[in-house]
Amino acid sequence: MKKSSNISVQLLSSQYSGRGPCNITQVHAEVLSRYPGLVSQVAPVMKILQTCIHNGPPHPEDLTKLLDKFHGQLKPSVTLEAALNERTENQQNDQLAIVFNKEGGMDLLITVILSYVPYDSLSKAKFGMEIIHRTRRNADAMRIQKMCLVILRQLSILDPDCSLALSTCDPLLAHCFRLLKSTTLTETACDLIEHLLLSRNELVQLDGFKKLGDVLQQLDDETLSQTYRVLSLAVSDVDECENRASLLAQRRQKLNTRINEMTVSSLNRDFVVAIPGLLGKVLNYACSLPFVPRYPLPSTENEQWMAWIDENLSHNSHSFDTVGGFLQAVLEDVFRDELEMSPQVNMDTESFVADALELPSQLTRRVDALYLLSLLLTGSQRGKVQEILAKLGIGPLLSALFEQFLWKPSTTRHTTDHANQCNCSPEMILKIQLLRLVHNFCSHSTYKHVLLSYGEMDELKQLYVEFESLVVPTSTSNNSSSSSASTSSGMGVASNMASLPYCTGGSGLLSKIIRVLKNVPTSSIFRFWLCRAVESWLRSSSQYGVADQLFVINRGLLQHIVHVLLESESAVEPSVVVGGVAGIARNNGSLGSGPPREVAQSSFDLLGEMIRFNMEACRQLDILLPNEAKVSKYLEVVHGNLIDSNMFLRSVFLTMDHCMEGGSGGRFQQAAVFFPTSKFFSWFLHLRRRVCYLALLVSSISVDTLTLENVSCLNTALIILMLAARQGTLANCLKMLATATIEQLRLGPAGTEDRVGANKKRCLEPRHILSSLFQLLRFWRVHYQPGDQSCISLEKGSGIAFEEWIRTIDLLTSVDTSSPYSLLHYLPEDQSRIVQTWDIEMECS
Numbered sequence: 001m002k003k004s005s006n007i008s009v010q011l012l013s014s015q016y017s018g019r020g021p022c023n024i025t026q027v028h029a030e031v032l033s034r035y036p037g038l039v040s041q042v043a044p045v046m047k048i049l050q051t052c053i054h055n056g057p058p059h060p061e062d063l064t065k066l067l068d069k070f071h072g073q074l075k076p077s078v079t080l081e082a083a084l085n086e087r088t089e090n091q092q093n094d095q096l097a098i099v100f101n102k103e104g105g106m107d108l109l110i111t112v113i114l115s116y117v118p119y120d121s122l123s124k125a126k127f128g129m130e131i132i133h134r135t136r137r138n139a140d141a142m143r144i145q146k147m148c149l150v151i152l153r154q155l156s157i158l159d160p161d162c163s164l165a166l167s168t169c170d171p172l173l174a175h176c177f178r179l180l181k182s183t184t185l186t187e188t189a190c191d192l193i194e195h196l197l198l199s200r201n202e203l204v205q206l207d208g209f210k211k212l213g214d215v216l217q218q219l220d221d222e223t224l225s226q227t228y229r230v231l232s233l234a235v236s237d238v239d240e241c242e243n244r245a246s247l248l249a250q251r252r253q254k255l256n257t258r259i260n261e262m263t264v265s266s267l268n269r270d271f272v273v274a275i276p277g278l279l280g281k282v283l284n285y286a287c288s289l290p291f292v293p294r295y296p297l298p299s300t301e302n303e304q305w306m307a308w309i310d311e312n313l314s315h316n317s318h319s320f321d322t323v324g325g326f327l328q329a330v331l332e333d334v335f336r337d338e339l340e341m342s343p344q345v346n347m348d349t350e351s352f353v354a355d356a357l358e359l360p361s362q363l364t365r366r367v368d369a370l371y372l373l374s375l376l377l378t379g380s381q382r383g384k385v386q387e388i389l390a391k392l393g394i395g396p397l398l399s400a401l402f403e404q405f406l407w408k409p410s411t412t413r414h415t416t417d418h419a420n421q422c423n424c425s426p427e428m429i430l431k432i433q434l435l436r437l438v439h440n441f442c443s444h445s446t447y448k449h450v451l452l453s454y455g456e457m458d459e460l461k462q463l464y465v466e467f468e469s470l471v472v473p474t475s476t477s478n479n480s481s482s483s484s485a486s487t488s489s490g491m492g493v494a495s496n497m498a499s500l501p502y503c504t505g506g507s508g509l510l511s512k513i514i515r516v517l518k519n520v521p522t523s524s525i526f527r528f529w530l531c532r533a534v535e536s537w538l539r540s541s542s543q544y545g546v547a548d549q550l551f552v553i554n555r556g557l558l559q560h561i562v563h564v565l566l567e568s569e570s571a572v573e574p575s576v577v578v579g580g581v582a583g584i585a586r587n588n589g590s591l592g593s594g595p596p597r598e599v600a601q602s603s604f605d606l607l608g609e610m611i612r613f614n615m616e617a618c619r620q621l622d623i624l625l626p627n628e629a630k631v632s633k634y635l636e637v638v639h640g641n642l643i644d645s646n647m648f649l650r651s652v653f654l655t656m657d658h659c660m661e662g663g664s665g666g667r668f669q670q671a672a673v674f675f676p677t678s679k680f681f682s683w684f685l686h687l688r689r690r691v692c693y694l695a696l697l698v699s700s701i702s703v704d705t706l707t708l709e710n711v712s713c714l715n716t717a718l719i720i721l722m723l724a725a726r727q728g729t730l731a732n733c734l735k736m737l738a739t740a741t742i743e744q745l746r747l748g749p750a751g752t753e754d755r756v757g758a759n760k761k762r763c764l765e766p767r768h769i770l771s772s773l774f775q776l777l778r779f780w781r782v783h784y785q786p787g788d789q790s791c792i793s794l795e796k797g798s799g800i801a802f803e804e805w806i807r808t809i810d811l812l813t814s815v816d817t818s819s820p821y822s823l824l825h826y827l828p829e830d831q832s833r834i835v836q837t838w839d840i841e842m843e844c845s
Helices: 007-017 029-033 039-055 060-074 080-084 087-103 104-115 130-157 159-168 168-180 188-198 210-220 221-225 228-235 245-257 265-275 278-286 303-311 325-330 334-341 347-376 384-390 392-401 428-442 454-466 479-501 509-519 526-540 546-553 556-572 597-611 615-624 628-640 641-661 666-679 683-684 689-698 711-724 729-739 766-782 788-800 802-812 830-838 838-844
Strands: 577-578 579-584
Touching: 039 060, 039 087, 039 766, 060 087, 060 130, 087 130, 087 159, 104 130, 104 168, 130 159, 130 168, 130 188, 159 188, 159 830, 168 188, 168 210, 188 228, 210 245, 221 228, 221 278, 221 347, 221 384, 228 265, 265 278, 265 347, 265 384, 265 729, 278 347, 278 384, 278 392, 278 597, 303 546, 325 802, 334 628, 347 384, 384 428, 392 428, 392 509, 428 509, 428 526, 454 526, 454 546, 509 526, 509 556, 526 546, 546 556, 546 597, 546 615, 556 597, 556 615, 556 628, 579 729, 597 615, 615 641, 615 666, 628 641, 641 666, 641 683, 666 683, 683 689, 689 711, 689 729, 689 766, 711 729, 711 802, 729 766, 766 830, 788 802
Parallel strands: none
Antiparallel strands: 577 579
């Protein structure tokens, strides 16, 4: 029987028999052309894809052109008319993508991608014509692959269902990783891999892809740089803790995972670090010179980029008739599309576009390289990565790159789409990522001195000889194998430091960072990261001890930080604590704009590291506060930013206790004379004031609101109690807290007592503080586990063995209500029973 050509009859027949057209590729083109919707636009593409899958493309050029045309229909137009009707245009693109996916277009594209695989090598060809044939087929396959990959990425952007489906397609992801070895497809494959990884709910394990390490090892520097963003996504620690806002929530998550189970991000970091030569390639690419654009006359970064744009545009007749052409020239898509729409485009213009886009693209990949190195310095392989980078010359390389940066703020302001105080620029993220890399490299590092020059190392050694009697205390834990291992490791590193490459010239990278920190405005976005970089360098223990602190202080940093904090108090009212978070009290915006909260916190943390266990630094700080007026003003800043300044307060308490502890040596005699007579430090000697600090710190937090940011308040409060126990005043301290009135717990010199407790939401009722402290210490006991990095940091930062922390907490949380060292001793019997029934393990379950 002759088959009917009526489409209606065919569709009815398929419903009864199951045989007939099942998708639009089996419907005649003339019928589809009459359909008024978007089906007629996707039908030709799907038909040729279906043909290619079964028979292969008879004319690859036709397929490429058709795919390119379809991709153009999916992309949003950049014409002025389309910009005015942006919403309508985007809706049409979304609908086109949805129709294509519903009709099975996504599956066809994936099948084509997996079918057309470029040859790995042409060396197997035996005859000349076969080489030509393979080369031609290889080029056709690459063009088809590239267009299919680009369309798939665009479809996943426009259609959420497509994005979800692609994220679970493991064969496609594995195929994209295999395509990295093809330099023609590397960038396109990386773009799709990045989108697939961002769409997934979990990370992928890199060692599950065959020969991926060999592929990455064989790539040249420029091609490898296109994979940095993908590798950064794979080694990021987003899978380690879903809720970073609450330590209680983190504790719950830890209980639901297997003990000692390595996360996927940790495995991926180990995989990347193990690739031979990879770290060297990433570091060299990030720090490669010459750094452009750099011209002799412009003094600000934005002026440099404007000069570069003018120079490039002067070689081409095409001009940008746009406001803010600077930003549009940097953005790749707008830059390319503008030129493609011009009717005057020729081959010279196309080559000009490629050259002009190379510099912004290289700047972005520098950022990716620095970010990848920063992530690799946060895992279990941190020590190994620090050693490798130190031997590769990270100090002189970063110092040379840092020397190229311009820090002078632009005198011109953006008139639209930006805040009045905005200083954004193309190199802003690059600077921040470099400072972040310095911070991570110095964190718990014994190789931090590679950031100094050879001359500065000689200066450091002289300071060590001069002040070698000022020894920083170390914890004396009997069970802490980590401390002994760290000490022996440090001795081994010290013997090898002479062979490491240091910075060249008179100033090393650390001195350059300090110089910039002293010159940038208080409101600069870079101040936070500049402070963090120096603080991380100081916090890392070394054989030179207090000489490291004096090296930084001799460069005027102590004086600068104190000046910034005092000047900000003149312009801004001290911040008050609202619900455990420090805010800034302003009078209807009439006051000047002081430093952001992050800057205030980083300044106090840096100041605390400069004076910790260093009486010479304390003397210099005391000189900067010569009279009662400045002391009172500075204490107002400290009390007004209590959460942000708690690390500084901790350093003050620890340093005074360390220098004045029992003994008859010269250090004890000097401290016994200096601290009681100091206008500033004598304030902290009184037990009543320490009790006030204890109450204010505990009232700022609770178990429910405890985070990584404010848990330091609990540790500072606990240090106050441990020092009281050492001095034999713990029972008096607790009794003073229990019997104090709310007014007595408000503290401040010369009429500033009300500023700390100005907020009525802060509960300074003694019973509430005692019960809250009991719960916090119970949580501390299960949160900190021996051997964890956080416990090691507590030991190194305080000079107090972890066993003493545990012993003090057990003493304070004892259920023996007759003990004067137990918090329950000072609570009423009914409230004591309620507090005892509180179980942290039940809270975490």
